[in-house]
Amino acid sequence: MTADTLTVANVRIPGRDGAWDLFVAGGKVRELALHDPNAPRPEGRVIDGTGLLLMPALTDAHTHMREPGQEWKEDIASGLAAAAAGGFSNILCMANTDPVNDNGAITRFMLRRARDAWPNGPRLFPIGALTVGLRGRELAPMAELAEAGCVAFSNDGEPVADTEIFRRAMEYAADIAPVIDHCEDPFMAKGSGANEGAMSARLGLRGQPDAAEAIQVARDILLAEYLHVPIHLAHVSCRRSVELIAAAKKRGAPVTAETCPHYLLMTDAALLGYDTMAKVNPPLRSDDDRLALIEALREGVIDILATDHAPHAAHEKETPFEDAKNGISGLDTALAALWELVRQGRLAATDIVTRFAWRPAEIFKLPVNRFAPGDPADFLLFDPEDSWVVTPESLRSKGKNTPLLGQPLTGRVVLTAVDGVVVHDLKAPGA
Secondary structure, eight states: OOTTOEEEEEEEETTEEEEEEEEEETTEEEEEEEOOTTSOOOSSEEEEOTTOEEEEOEEEEEEOOOTTTOTTTOOHHHHHHHHHHHTEEEEEEOSOSSSOSOSHHHHHHHHHHHHHHOTTOOEEEEEEESBGGGOSSSBOOHHHHHHHTOOEEEOTTSOOOOHHHHHHHHHHHTTTOOEEEOOOOTTSSTTOOSBTTHHHHHHTOOOBOHHHHHHHHHHHHHHHHHHTOOEEEOSOOSHHHHHHHHHHHHTTOOEEEEEOHHHHHOOGGGGTTTOGGGOOSSOOOOHHHHHHHHHHHHHTSSOEEOOOBOOOOHHHHSSOGGGSOOOBOOTTTHHHHHHHHHHTTSSOHHHHHIIIIIHHHHHHTOOOOOSOTTSBOOEEEEEEEEEEEOOGGGOOSSOOOOTTTTOEEEEEEEEEEETTEEEEETTSTTO
């Protein structure tokens, strides 16, 4: 046995009956076997998993690490600390840094910062800009970005209004890496942070209609079908988009899509009191939209979950609603918050495994653990009965901007391992 031999004993696994033991050696899964209480104690470190769930570590295909240039919100070290605490082994980060990640030097800088801060993971995978400076006028050097380490391209935060430019970007990227699109008509109350409807009217806020998202979803689907080129749709928030995606998939269109925990758990009612913590883009929508997204996720119309982790400093949220930045800090709380839907029976634990671990790794061609021998030993242990309150101190991210502050959650990631190395242990001294 090697020095990095690790055993996780007597755990439960979503979708499997009985208790299990996971045996890890050399950073890989050696074996997953039914627990035998009479077996000799294995060599190396043994983690008692009694009462815990074992899952593959998660992959987040949509985060904002803010470095370089906006380190007061988040830096790569703090962002990866939040990822480790949330159970993530793979993190994709968007290009809207300052300067924008539109050249290989920025990509390499980000990867170097990640290696220096967290040499054993979580792994950072930069997303390159789709257009230079995210300005939507000139294609970014995608081949250079991919060579430097980018695994996808996106103009997230600044949707490309020019359909001809977007078409050329899709064609250029087709043989390099996936394109992720922020679907928002840039002329329909861009970034308003409130859904257009009864709640925005009640609060006197400028609202964005769900059609603003659905119009761009329809455009992207038509282009993907016309060009026979795949497209990935970011942070889907409404029923109209779901219906378009479902119809496209029935036709065989090369379309994948994501939604975020906050769209499954909250509605625009969270804006009561002009709560800027619930201001996000696209905005929180109606309960009908929320229920449509849950069903779409369960059925696979929505392929994956992603946090759209968007940390901001306190002063950027403690302002009048119209002036506040859009975004929710989500890495620390994603799995624990989603677990409420498992408790309600609206999602199965296996849905979360599929949509937050296996499927995103498949779409973006990243390391993934399906607990087969030789798989990377990326896993998390989750205590479904651990009750805790979300406080600024409980969040590893610099961004404390979440509407969950002060709320109790039941369920918590207690340990995360990447390539068999424990990168987060809630029970460790000083954790």
